[in-house]
Amino acid sequence: MSLRIWGAICLAATLSGCFKVNTSQVPMATTWEMSDQQRMQAAHHWDVLARNEARGIMANQRLRSRPLYVFSPQPATPFERGYHSLLESQLVQQGALVSTQPEGSVIINPSVQVVTHSDRGSIRPPPGALTFLAAGVAWAFQPLNHWSEPALALIPGAALFDAFSGNITEVGNTEVIITTRATEFDTLLYSSSNIYYINAGDSNHYESRSGLRVSSQW
Template structure:
């Protein structure tokens, strides 16, 4: 080995000992493990939440035997619909629900609307890319071996029918729904749930509906 090459390698080895490996001038970005969050797109989904909350309230030992009063607000569509659905679920499950707040624990619902302005890449649902690749691969079989090329669409269509229910459009809007039961300035029950919603449904949850911009039309040049 030439002396010059040996000297360079030795110098690099010695210099590397002056530094600690796996270091950074600032914290590096890390991602969370894959998690799922449901998307509210129908009044039926409000019913599912009402069923969940009603069940949890009636099995909560803190609320056992207590009269309940569902605070009726004049808020957005979700608040009014959810309060009505929750009342129905509590009554149908044997809950003691009063029409007046006197001598009853009060149930209130608070909705916080979130609009993300700078959300970057969000991973596709697990298995989506594999299913897509498999569908493309299978579609080439009839195309290559069957006499009618249009039959190649059948496997892809079947795959779409099987998996399309797992796919949903990306959204930048979320809601936090908090349901609480209070009595005598004490919180007896509190439950918060987070959901995605479609951006155009903002007004259902207390936000303003996005409207299309109007373009003036004139005959003047």
């Protein structure tokens, strides 16, 4: 590598370091660390959530031996009806005392909030996605001048895609926050919140279209 190229690299590195000491009129935007968030798109996923919450409730010393009443709002959304039954079933399987009446019981009250983003800006692909794509293109075109059967090059790439395609899903603009709380009188004994992506067309499973709802809170 010539001295001229080395000089350009050193100059660029020096200038990039100078930007750190400059001031700014507003805070500069930065990104979050890479994290995962699951997509909920099957009734089975509701059962998985109910099982996890039942385990969390039964792990609470103040709730393990108490009668529990799972509240369901009226009218209930498809998710609320399904989650109510699934949570009751999972609690019984975990050995909980599940009551059919709220009197004298700890109230288990799930709540749901649908969040729809209208302007999320650009979302870059996960790390390695572009490298994987470039490697796949190179692998597909490399045999054209060297192999008698170039189409055979597609088989390893297709197999690799099949192996990992189940982990790929779009981010989407619709999310749901599901909170399961246990209360007695004015005391919060347990609270657990989970956030999932959902398909935009499934928001009516979680969001009530009626303005009148019955709550367990007085």
